[in-house]
Amino acid sequence: MTTDAAETTPQTAPIERFAPFADQTLNGRIALVAGATRGAGRAIARDLARAGAFVHCTGRSTLGRPSDYGRAETIEETASLITAEGGQAEAHVCDHLEPARIAEVIRRIDDRHGRLDILVNDIGGEAYVEWGTPFWETDLPSELRLFRAGLLTHLHTAHAVLPLLTRSPGGLHIEITDGTAAYNAGHYRENILLDLTKTAVSRLAFGLGHELDKVSATAIAITPGWLRSEMMLDHFGTNKTDWMRDSLDESRTEPPRDFAISETPHLLGRSVVALASDPDRHRFNTTTQDTHGMATHYGFNDLDGSRPDSWSFITTLEVDPAADPREFR
Template identity: 60%
Template sequence: MVGQTHSMSTENPTPETTTPQTTNPEPTESLQPDAPRTDRPLTGKTAVVAGATRGAGRAIALDLAAAGAFVWCTGRSSADRPSDYGRPETIEGTLDLIREAGGDGEAVVCDHLVDADLAALAGRIQAVSGAIDILVNDIGGEAYVSWGEKLWTADPAAGRRLFDAGLLTHLSTARTLLPLLISRPGGLHIEITDGTSEYNTTHFREAVWLDLTKTAVSRLAFGLSHELADSGATAVALTPGWLRSEMMLEGFDTREDTWMADSLDPAREVPPVDFAISETPHLLGRGIVALAADPDRNRFTGQTLSSFALAETYDLRDVDGTRPDAWGFLAAKETDPHADPRAFR
């Protein structure tokens, strides 16, 4: 359901070789930052968003910055070395959007599978910010999924890339950056996954490599909730619904201003009608801001929450004013194949 929300490129430039760019033309139709906030509940906080190049990661970085946090944005898609996804978005482009909206942060090109890159990232953060208050692990790898293929027919190299990008990066990033998170009390560690624990427990996610990767991310958050307990930090996993990211819009040949009509148009093969339940990445971003600003957030530690659950808890809406319940819609479709996605918005 997350779709193609994250990116890892095959290049490995070091953080020291990249500086933020301000002349990077990118299609950001679905991810324009919100209007400047009058309330900035995260002022004085430092956040890291690993995988902030596009999709959910970019929106999360924008929303955290709009709420006042200083945001370290990391990824492997840079202005001079594009992603192997074949996408134009870059980590510098995310920082441009943050600064254009009046926020602040830094962009660091980092390969989260390379210990030296992570050590350099940690050193820069410690030198500039001293510590971390919010750590978001949003690196994915869905572009490597062999959709519709069984384990013994799928490309094993692609499967390993998915597993490395979608899980091992999370482990390595947490191992390196959590000492900065626990250096002061009350930290928040967030793992971005695909599917609630309840849904994934009873549903196969179409491909073994994907199923293992995404369910393991939720388990990682659960495990970290125990290991972080004595430091006063909170660890959760979060999932969006059907994410209306740049890649999904382009893949379905639709736009942010026409996706609903296109989904419901019987003359079109894509988007599918179920895309009418989709949400912008900002619904998740807004939920993360609210969670980070909640002094009682530790009541959720160890859980996997959906963007809809966060929206209900904190009375949030997507940018169009709706509150899409993608996982509720999927459950309803199992008993009523003709369930209308619009009834779950």
């Protein structure tokens, strides 16, 4: 499998050249990306479409009615980006905390295609984290938004989608999480509900993998490294062009130096495409994989031609605070 990632310097924005593999390995496949409005979900949806899949995209933010994230991106925009690139997509406005809305999306997919081959569960909730406050001092109803958005949505979605995904053998269920199994087993994520939610998402893939194994389907969790999403770039006051320069600029406090290890959401998108294209993907059933491991195994890179190894870098920092993130790209 080959890539056509654009070569760039740290000061030059990557040219978004998106036919990541030599051929369209997913022609005829039907995919659903839950949480495709922005960030990882949008990149996954675009990369699946570039590989030939028909992609159904769901999200809450629609024209005139943004979600409580307060962002400008919409789910219709994701589908429009895909069709403008020559791909096939349909946008569905859907709150995945509402089972009836999910059921309606699945009914539409069933009516149109009669099957579903790939589910990517990417709904997050990290924007709801209250950092630095002890659990017993938090506003629990507010904090529980993370748990509902980051885990309950995944349960509702899996429950609604799996009857269609398992109608034929070979279905692929992918959970997007945060942190490798080894990292999460030995590290606390600095917020009780974030820690519970992200480890539970990996455990959900583990449990579903055991049940799906009985019907010739597969469940896998994938974690990105430090994701250079639209929200993260805005948060640090940088952009697609200057993020590396700004990270290494000692006169700036943000982004932090460690942001130089970050990766575009398309490294995750390419990981999903590679797994979905692999006829032997069931060997990863029940496991949590990371984007660097997937890139190494399948032989692809990020948009700038690099292969960031965020989790190795993060653990190295514990023993060598002066570790250079550029040596892990």
